[in-house]
Amino acid sequence: MKKLSTLILPLALISTSALAVVDVEMKVSKLPKKVSKEQQEISAQLASSNCAYVVNPVMDIRQNKDAISWKVNATGVQQWFNAVHQDVITPLIPTASKDIVVEVTPKLNMLYTYNEQLNINGMAVSTVDYSINGKPAGQYHVRGFNSDTNWANGDNEYVDSAEHAAQHLITRILKKLPEICGKAG
Amino acid sequence: MKKLLLIGTIGLILQGCSGMKSIPMTQKTKDAAQQTRTYNLVLQDEVRPAVNLSNSTSGAAAGGLVGALITTAIDSSINEDRAIGAFGVAAPLLNNTLDLDFRKLIVEEFNPVLISEFNAKDTKERAETKYLDEDKIKAQISTLKDGEAALYLYTHYQFFDNFKVVLFETNATLYVAKEGKVSVSKPDYRNSFTYISDTVGNGGMDSIRLWNDENAALYRTTVNTALSKIKEMLQHDIKVAQQESCLTGTKYTRYNALGEFNSVGKITAREGKRIQIRDNNGSLINLADNLLVKELPKECKA
Numbered sequence: 001m002k003k004l005s006t007l008i009l010p011l012a013l014i015s016t017s018a019l020a021v022v023d024v025e026m027k028v029s030k031l032p033k034k035v036s037k038e039q040q041e042i043s044a045q046l047a048s049s050n051c052a053y054v055v056n057p058v059m060d061i062r063q064n065k066d067a068i069s070w071k072v073n074a075t076g077v078q079q080w081f082n083a084v085h086q087d088v089i090t091p092l093i094p095t096a097s098k099d100i101v102v103e104v105t106p107k108l109n110m111l112y113t114y115n116e117q118l119n120i121n122g123m124a125v126s127t128v129d130y131s132i133n134g135k136p137a138g139q140y141h142v143r144g145f146n147s148d149t150n151w152a153n154g155d156n157e158y159v160d161s162a163e164h165a166a167q168h169l170i171t172r173i174l175k176k177l178p179e180i181c182g183k184a185g
Numbered sequence: 186m187k188k189l190l191l192i193g194t195i196g197l198i199l200q201g202c203s204g205m206k207s208i209p210m211t212q213k214t215k216d217a218a219q220q221t222r223t224y225n226l227v228l229q230d231e232v233r234p235a236v237n238l239s240n241s242t243s244g245a246a247a248g249g250l251v252g253a254l255i256t257t258a259i260d261s262s263i264n265e266d267r268a269i270g271a272f273g274v275a276a277p278l279l280n281n282t283l284d285l286d287f288r289k290l291i292v293e294e295f296n297p298v299l300i301s302e303f304n305a306k307d308t309k310e311r312a313e314t315k316y317l318d319e320d321k322i323k324a325q326i327s328t329l330k331d332g333e334a335a336l337y338l339y340t341h342y343q344f345f346d347n348f349k350v351v352l353f354e355t356n357a358t359l360y361v362a363k364e365g366k367v368s369v370s371k372p373d374y375r376n377s378f379t380y381i382s383d384t385v386g387n388g389g390m391d392s393i394r395l396w397n398d399e400n401a402a403l404y405r406t407t408v409n410t411a412l413s414k415i416k417e418m419l420q421h422d423i424k425v426a427q428q429e430s431c432l433t434g435t436k437y438t439r440y441n442a443l444g445e446f447n448s449v450g451k452i453t454a455r456e457g458k459r460i461q462i463r464d465n466n467g468s469l470i471n472l473a474d475n476l477l478v479k480e481l482p483k484e485c486k487a
Binding site: 005021052059063064066069070071073109110112114117123127141143145 | 228229230231233236272276279280284286288313314316318319320321
């Protein structure tokens with residue numbers, strides 16, 4: 001262990017000495033096929049359930065909006081969630097009216113990335129308030145996680161990992177909806 | 186291979202490898218630092234879970250670049266699964282402590298010392314979130330006038346040993362302008378301070394359950410205790426670093442981003458089952474005595 005530390009520490013020092021926190025815009029990229037397929041399956045579940053759903057856009061209420069890692073900050077996070085809400089989430093929500101209406105209001109608490117050995121891990125944390133037929137009914141926490149290989153330590157790799165974590169978060173928020181409907185019934 | 190090692194280990198310093206040699210505080214430095222600017226950095230938004238990382242990259246060197254690349258891809262995939270698993274285990278505690286504002290707690294604990302010991306005038310209400318590179322630090326310290334100093338604190342915290350222990354570490358670096366001279370490569374004082382919690386539970390979900398019971402009472406208390414002990418170690422270090430001695434070396438177990446390892450130091454204080462060790466590299470560690478590998482030397486026993 002000590003041998004490895006001796007070898008890599010000077011290299012790590014050299015590498016960190018020339019870097020600073022830079023702003024990189026988080027742009028909406030194409031959903032991976034696997035994620036898209038999973039979201040379509042959730043959409044089918046929602047359509048066949050006993051509830052109608054209102055999913056409000058994720059509100060960015062993070063305390064730390066200055067950095068998503070030691071190297072990079074992601075800008076345009078609220079815009080990213082707004083765009084995803086309009087282009088990805090809304091088309092997945094069935095429009096048929098039903099007696100029970102489940103409404104969820106997700107808030108983004110944290111969005112961060114970090115290095116772990118050869119990976120860049122991303123984490124998105126959300127608190128979701130929900131109501132049933134207009135009455136507040138509870139709150140739950142959702143976490144989206146991602147881990148990508150750190151190939152070149154590029155700024156975009158950190159933002160991509162954060163974006164993938166945010167995509168995972170969205171999927172998990174939607175996945176929880178039938179369960180809430182089940183409780184409401 | 187160098188590139189791979191660089192990429193793979195780029196965060197090790199930030200994750201607390203304690204590889205920096207300590208530079209003790211001297212009376213001359215204390216006298217020279219009449220007023221201090223401070224930068225108290227916490228990069229993490231929440232505690233990092235324990236992950237048993239796949240660590241075969243070093244062995245891949247024998248297989249050349251292709252071997253290393255293949256090993257990297259395999260390692261990365263294994264580590265992803267383990268990281269997801271770790272967050273799954275830790276989620277109940279992490280979700281239950283979203284209200285715990287570590288950046289606020291740390292300044293509340295540290296600011297009084299920064300004001301009383303370093304005569305800081307610029308303390309903030311919350312710790313900083315942005316990492317400063319060497320160029321930025323260089324630019325900042327170049328504006329110091331005679332009698333002025335700049336203190337950079339960086340704190341990280343993480344679970345180890347399958348969530349049985351949580352470790353907190355603060356690195357402190359001080360630059361003082363003397364006769365118009367100050368160099369980023371030659372700090373006037375530098376050290377690291379580590380608090381390793383007591384061992385809790387049998388690991389995994391069992392430990393998380395205990396940390397998380399009663400609105401995470403044990404975890405919250407541990408965070409407060411850790412910050413308080415680190416503050417005390419910093420205070421202690423700037424007063425006695427040069428005089429302190431406890432002649433016989435003691436082996437003990439500690440952790441860093443690469444996992445668990447044994448180190449050697451001298452016991453400088455004891456309180457119940459907890460001890461304070463000055464590692465041979467100069468850093469101060471506060472830990473439970475079950476992490477001692479070797480019996481306490483007589484002269485160091487409380």
